[in-house]
Amino acid sequence: MNSKTSQAAGTGALPSTARSLPIALIRAREGVMLPIRDMLSDTGITEQQWRVLRVLSEFGPLDTKTLADRASLLFPSLTRIANTLKEKGLVTQTRDKADRRRQFVEITLAGQKLIDDHSDQAARIVDRFKATLGAENYEQLLDLLARLDPDNPG
Amino acid sequence: MNSKTSQAAGTGALPSTARSLPIALIRAREGVMLPIRDMLSDTGITEQQWRVLRVLSEFGPLDTKTLADRASLLFPSLTRIANTLKEKGLVTQTRDKADRRRQFVEITLAGQKLIDDHSDQAARIVDRFKATLGAENYEQLLDLLARLDPDNPG
DNA sequence: TGGCAATAATTAACATGTTAAGGATTCGTA
DNA sequence: TACGAATCCTTAACATGTTAATTATTGCCA
Numbered sequence: 001m002n003s004k005t006s007q008a009a010g011t012g013a014l015p016s017t018a019r020s021l022p023i024a025l026i027r028a029r030e031g032v033m034l035p036i037r038d039m040l041s042d043t044g045i046t047e048q049q050w051r052v053l054r055v056l057s058e059f060g061p062l063d064t065k066t067l068a069d070r071a072s073l074l075f076p077s078l079t080r081i082a083n084t085l086k087e088k089g090l091v092t093q094t095r096d097k098a099d100r101r102r103q104f105v106e107i108t109l110a111g112q113k114l115i116d117d118h119s120d121q122a123a124r125i126v127d128r129f130k131a132t133l134g135a136e137n138y139e140q141l142l143d144l145l146a147r148l149d150p151d152n153p154g
Numbered sequence: 155m156n157s158k159t160s161q162a163a164g165t166g167a168l169p170s171t172a173r174s175l176p177i178a179l180i181r182a183r184e185g186v187m188l189p190i191r192d193m194l195s196d197t198g199i200t201e202q203q204w205r206v207l208r209v210l211s212e213f214g215p216l217d218t219k220t221l222a223d224r225a226s227l228l229f230p231s232l233t234r235i236a237n238t239l240k241e242k243g244l245v246t247q248t249r250d251k252a253d254r255r256r257q258f259v260e261i262t263l264a265g266q267k268l269i270d271d272h273s274d275q276a277a278r279i280v281d282r283f284k285a286t287l288g289a290e291n292y293e294q295l296l297d298l299l300a301r302l303d304p305d306n307p308g
Numbered sequence: 309t310g311g312c313a314a315t316a317a318t319t320a321a322c323a324t325g326t327t328a329a330g331g332a333t334t335c336g337t338a
Numbered sequence: 339t340a341c342g343a344a345t346c347c348t349t350a351a352c353a354t355g356t357t358a359a360t361t362a363t364t365g366c367c368a
Contacts, residue, residue, distance in 0.1 A: 014277045017209050017224060019296060021283060022186055022201070026226045028302040029179040036176065037356090046323065046356095047176070055171050064347070070171060072180045077324055079348055084323085101333045101346040123168045129175060133301060141298045142173060144291055148182040148283065191326090200326095200353065218317070231354055233318055238353085255316040255363045 035125045039118060045088070048073060049081055053090060053107060057115045061106035063096070069151075090114065189279045193272060199242070202227060203235055207244060207261060211269045215260040217250070223305075244268060 017023055033047055040050055048071075055070045056062065062070070068078045082105055085091040090111035096102035107115075130138045146152050171177060187201055194204055202225075209224045210216065216224070222232045236259055239245040244265035250256035261269075284292045300306050 014208075014273050015280060017205070017212055020208075021280070021292075021296065022183065022190065023205065023226050024296050024299040024303075025179060025183040025186060027305070028299040029176065029183065030226070031302045031304045032176055032179060034304065048324065051171070051177065054168075054174075058171055065345095072177050072184070074325065074327095075347065076326075076349080080324075099334070099346085103347075119168050126169060126175070129302065133298060137298055138175075141295070142175065142178050144287060144295045144298075145178040145182040147287060148185045149178075150185045150188065151181070202354065219315095228355065228357095229317065230319080230356075234354075253316085253364070257317075 032129065035128075036122070039121050039125065043114060043118070045085075045090075045114070048077065049085055049090075052078070052081055052085065052105075053111050053115055056091065056105060056107040057112060061104050064103050064105065067105055085111070186283065189282075190276070193275050193279065197268060197272070199239075199244075199268070202231065203239055203244075206232070206235055206239065206259075207265050207269055210245065210259060210261040211266060215258050218257050218259065221259055239265070 036047055036050070040047065045053075051071045052067065052073070055067060059066075059070065064075070064078060064082070067073075068075055071078070073081065082091065082093060086093055090108055092106050092108055094104050094106070096104060133141065190201055190204070194201065199207075205225045206221065206227070209221060213220075213224065218229070218232060218236070221227075222229055225232070227235065236245065236247060240247055244262055246260050246262055248258050248260070250258060287295065
């Protein structure tokens with residue numbers, strides 16, 4: 001035990017771990033992902049793979065960089081995930097003919113079907129959290145979180 | 155591209171991935187951890203190892219279960235992290251004599267020194283985020299995040 | 309007291325996060 | 339037009355996240 005435990009806000013000292021922002025973010029993410037992982041458990045895909053499919057479904061075929069950006073994944077992760085999804089037949093990957101360094105990823109019919117088959121259930125999960133916090137708080141939470149993202153225009 | 159893109163709130167449809175709570179949580183965590191990882195880069199320990207040391211420093215010796223709880227780590231992760239920290243001489247581990255299944259973890263002097271040597275810098279990082287959002291918003295953010303944690307008494 | 313359920317922790321196996329290094333291709337420009 | 343810098347992506351290596359199986363110990367109770 002040291003001398004820096006549970007201070008008031010803004011004192012320039014470290015907060016108690018119980019009021020730590022990183023830990024709070026982890027716990028919240030854990031709570032939010034729980035029902036989503038549960039929903040995905042019978043599909044055999046992970047939350048990250050689901051995220052990639054969702055982005056592709058929303059925006060259409062994307063180059064790897066844009067896809068990584070919108071799905072919030074690092075390149076090395078995306079490389080592996082794209083390979084996995086290809087093996088599962090949920091996406092296809094084609095090389096850009098104009099710039100042979102670039103790749104385009106596109107969702108397949110099977111991939112789109114997986115999204116369609118679960119979008120209602122996913123929407124209910126979102127609505128449940130919205131109800132938990134109240135619509136107004138939910139929107140403000142999204143805004144506050146966005147302000148912590150350095151890549152955000154805000 | 156499907157038909158379920160960018161709906162108003164509470165319509166029962168999936169939101170655009172740009173307003174997705176899981177993605178917002180990931181991005182925010184990314185933004186918050188960036189300066190912390192930066193601070194830790196010269197110590198050779200990870201953010202999770204830092205979290206474990208912080209909890210031990212705050213609460214004193216803890217059994218593995220309580221430690222996992224307070225540091226928001228799963229058991230398998232904690233097992234590995236505890237071994238790593240032991241090898242680095244930052245914690246010690248002792249078996250409970252009353253119940254030989256249980257282990258207690260305790261921070262060492264070297265571990266405490268690592269915390270002390272960085273607590274000012276860590277506190278400045280926290281204060282910067284507090285200033286970014288404003289103290290009031292910062293506290294509300296912590297409260298909203300806590301309400302998404304199922305293990306929370308709220 | 310013998311045996312089975314419950315608990316604490318570890319191990320295993322696989323996916324992802326993270327940083328650094330390496331390949332392939334393109335671009336800019338001297 | 340040759341060549342070095344920049345870009346896109348992959349691979350490598352290690353740490354963590356996640357789920358399931360396993361081990362060791364304790365507790366319960368017939």
